[in-house]
Amino acid sequence: xxxxxxxxxxxxxxxxxxxxxxxxxxxxxxxxxxxxxxxxxxxxxxxxxxxxxxxxxxxxxxxxxxxxxxxxxxxxxxxxxxxxxxxxxxxxxxxxxxxxxxxxxxxxxxxxxxxxxxxxxxxxxxxxxxxxxxxxxxxxxxxxxxxxxxxxxxxxxxxxxxxxxxxxxxxxxxxxxxxxxxxxxxxxx
Amino acid sequence: xxxxxxxxxxxxxxxxxxxxxxxxxxxxxxxxxxxxxxxxxxxxxxxxxxxxxxxxxxxxxxxxxxxxxxxxxxxxxxxxxxxxxxxxxxxxxxxxxxxxxxxxxxxxxxxxxxxxxxxxxxxxxxxxxxxxxxxxxxxxxxxxxxxxxxxxxxxxxxxxxxxxxxxxxxxxxxxxxxxxxxxxxxxxxxxxxxxxxxxxxxxxxxxxxxxxxxxxxxxxxxxxxxxxxxxxxxxxxxxxxxxxxxxxxxxxxxxxxxxxxxxxxxxxxxxxxxxxxxxxxxxxxxxxxxxxxxxxxxxxxxxxxxx
Numbered sequence: 349x350x351x352x353x354x355x356x357x358x359x360x361x362x363x364x365x366x367x368x369x370x371x372x373x374x375x376x377x378x379x380x381x382x383x384x385x386x387x388x389x390x391x392x393x394x395x396x397x398x399x400x401x402x403x404x405x406x407x408x409x410x411x412x413x414x415x416x417x418x419x420x421x422x423x424x425x426x427x428x429x430x431x432x433x434x435x436x437x438x439x440x441x442x443x444x445x446x447x448x449x450x451x452x453x454x455x456x457x458x459x460x461x462x463x464x465x466x467x468x469x470x471x472x473x474x475x476x477x478x479x480x481x482x483x484x485x486x487x488x489x490x491x492x493x494x495x496x497x498x499x500x501x502x503x504x505x506x507x508x509x510x511x512x513x514x515x516x517x518x519x520x521x522x523x524x525x526x527x528x529x530x531x532x533x534x535x536x537x
Numbered sequence: 538x539x540x541x542x543x544x545x546x547x548x549x550x551x552x553x554x555x556x557x558x559x560x561x562x563x564x565x566x567x568x569x570x571x572x573x574x575x576x577x578x579x580x581x582x583x584x585x586x587x588x589x590x591x592x593x594x595x596x597x598x599x600x601x602x603x604x605x606x607x608x609x610x611x612x613x614x615x616x617x618x619x620x621x622x623x624x625x626x627x628x629x630x631x632x633x634x635x636x637x638x639x640x641x642x643x644x645x646x647x648x649x650x651x652x653x654x655x656x657x658x659x660x661x662x663x664x665x666x667x668x669x670x671x672x673x674x675x676x677x678x679x680x681x682x683x684x685x686x687x688x689x690x691x692x693x694x695x696x697x698x699x700x701x702x703x704x705x706x707x708x709x710x711x712x713x714x715x716x717x718x719x720x721x722x723x724x725x726x727x728x729x730x731x732x733x734x735x736x737x738x739x740x741x742x743x744x745x746x747x748x749x750x751x752x753x754x755x756x757x758x759x760x761x762x763x764x765x766x767x768x769x770x771x772x773x774x775x776x777x778x779x780x781x782x783x784x785x786x787x788x789x790x791x792x793x794x795x796x797x798x799x800x801x802x803x804x805x806x807x808x809x810x811x812x813x814x815x816x817x818x819x820x821x822x823x824x825x826x827x828x829x830x831x832x833x834x835x836x837x838x839x840x841x842x843x844x
Contacts, residue, residue, distance in 0.1 A: 377625025383711035402698040
């Protein structure tokens with residue numbers, strides 16, 4: 349991969365820092381009129397998700413990281429790995445539990461997911477912003493209850509538990525925002 | 538914004554006209570570049586008028602000092618200056634500098650005048666003045682003149698992830714100043730910082746105060762942003778030559794190209810410069826302060842990427 353100097357650091361650039369793939373979030377050029385120039389750089393470690401700030405001397409270089417984001421279809425899991433397929437080439441990739449992380453709660457077969465590959469291996473997985481999942485377990489719905497009123501927990505087919513309105517019944521499909529984990533609406537079958 | 542800039546320039550000119558300070562213009566393309574290891578000029582290399590490459594000025598300082606040596610009059614200039622590689626929210630490689638010289642003023646008298654000009658352009662602000670040393674003692678609890686490089690580095694590393702950075706005393710002082718001290722000045726209005734370590738004196742005279750060599754240089758920060766840099770000017774030609782040569786030595790160590798010394802400036806100093814102080818102030822930043830915007834690109838008609 350190419351080397352990038354602090355002048356090239358842009359939001360979204362992927363680099364290797366201390367051996368770890370990182371994404372640059374912000375790059376601030378700091379220089380007193382008569383002094384030495386620095387770059388204060390905010391980065392996200394793509395393996396751990398940690399965001400922090402590091403100062404570089406202006407002109408320092410970092411090696412670029414071979415990191416790409418691809419939309420892939422989620423296929424299935426064998427319990428150890430989660431399998432994704434590139435829709436154009438049908439190439440399959442296996443992601444481990446660390447890469448799948450919290451996306452685990454929202455993975456439904458055939459849904460399109462954003463898979464981040466580092467040196468060709470899945471590094472992280474982002475589910476679609478909205479998923480439709482079946483309620484597999486919840487207290488019985490109350491007759492005549494409308495949209496207002498309280499909520500109750502409902503377990504979904506992926507194992508995730510979300511708060512739903514009281515009128516939702518077992519076996520129904522609901523739409524969930526995966527970024528907040530919040531119930532959106534009931535999906536008519 | 539165009540109107541705000543035009544009004545600011547008119548106000549600046551009126552300020553100097555009312556004080557009988559003469560507006561001057563000097564060449565942008567100069568035969569000699571600056572030796573300062575941390576300032577890189579842009580070089581113009583081609584053209585039938587060029588016998589050798591010329592440098593786009595990084596400030597009009599050398600030329601204005603030559604005028605001072607000739608006429609001894611108080612002068613000011615609104616000039617474009619260029620610094621290679623300086624781009625960000627507060628930097629554009631091409632920018633507008635206001636530079637002025639006051640024969641008979643020391644740096645304290647000039648600081649007072651700078652404060653008046655800034656007030657006249659952006660309104661009232663509380664005014665504070667600190668020596669460089671006092672500021673480090675107050676904010677970091679360490680003396681920048683006596684602390685060892687290891688001590689400076691240790692304080693920096695406790696507060697800032699500096700990765701693999703290594704360097705000399707001035708590097709760590711600059712890092713502490715820009716990362717830990719400047720942000721503390723954000724709420725303090727106008728802050729003058731003066732009496733810098735001799736190693737950061739640049740073109741200011743150096744004097745021994747309380748057993749340490751201090752450079753009679755000052756910086757103005759407004760709302761935490763560096764706005765101006767001034768000197769009680771060095772007049773000694775031999776010492777100036779020596780400092781230029783030191784700069785070039787340092788440039789060699791850093792693997793940077795050496796710069797030819799400005800023989801005309803040195804000749805002017807030999808001829809004799811009146812006792813004077815001079816200051817350079819960033820006009821684009823002044824406009825940022827007067828209009829309340831945080832990014833220099835917003836005050837430029839066309840920033841570097843769109844020039």
